[in-house]
Amino acid sequence: AQSVTQPDIHITVSEGASLELRCNYSYGATPYLFWYVQSPGQGLQLLLKYFSGDTLVQGIKGFEAEFKRSQSSFNLRKPSVHWSDAAEYFCAVRKRSYQKVTFGIGTKLQVIP
Amino acid sequence: GAGVSQSPSNKVTEKGKDVELRCDPISGHTALYWYRQSLGQGLEFLIYFQGNSAPDKSGLPSDRFSAERTGGSVSTLTIQRTQQEDSAVYLCASSPAGTQEETQYFGPGTRLLVL
Numbered sequence: 001a002q003s004v005t006q007p008d009i010h011i012t013v014s015e016g017a018s019l020e021l022r023c024n025y026s027y028g029a030t031p032y033l034f035w036y037v038q039s040p041g042q043g044l045q046l047l048l049k050y051f052s053g054d055t056l057v058q059g060i061k062g063f064e065a066e067f068k069r070s071q072s073s074f075n076l077r078k079p080s081v082h083w084s085d086a087a088e089y090f091c092a093v094r095k096r097s098y099q100k101v102t103f104g105i106g107t108k109l110q111v112i113p
Numbered sequence: 114g115a116g117v118s119q120s121p122s123n124k125v126t127e128k129g130k131d132v133e134l135r136c137d138p139i140s141g142h143t144a145l146y147w148y149r150q151s152l153g154q155g156l157e158f159l160i161y162f163q164g165n166s167a168p169d170k171s172g173l174p175s176d177r178f179s180a181e182r183t184g185g186s187v188s189t190l191t192i193q194r195t196q197q198e199d200s201a202v203y204l205c206a207s208s209p210a211g212t213q214e215e216t217q218y219f220g221p222g223t224r225l226l227v228l
Contacts (some may be wrong), residue, residue, distance in 0.1 A: 044219040104155050
């Protein structure tokens, strides 16, 4: 069965610092890959997605993610974090011939002044 | 345009009662999903509807859980004889159909508390 691992449950960064959130997946073939953000009391918002092509994907709010097939990873990055980025981030994967999406446990980001 | 809406936003019920959670997908979206988000857990897939096809119920945790989708639009998730472990946020998502690359759009969720 496919699985998604987000090893960091909670991360704290200073405002203006760079950010990298890790995501590894376990699946035989390259799935579709997603990052979602969930602000307190809000639904999930899609940040970016990878289907094929360029392995560096640009998303909204200044986020990007890089797909590395050799490492089965899809890490999310942002060069300079803003206080409004404090939220929970979920990595998700979907098998290419199937609709079910598997989500990671989430990484809660805290931004300090 | 309008996004996915869910009602109620919060529901408190007593153990043993039945509850119904409603999801209104984005107009024109033929695919609809229900997920459960428990404290400290990721999102757990519950059920998936696509058009008039039989739903994928593989994620429903027990026979107390059921869902229907009327007229290919609104969906209702029903939990019978609620238990305290059913307390969670129930999220609905919809997506357009037709391509492999469809993206799911999520509603704000219904926060269920079973006392």
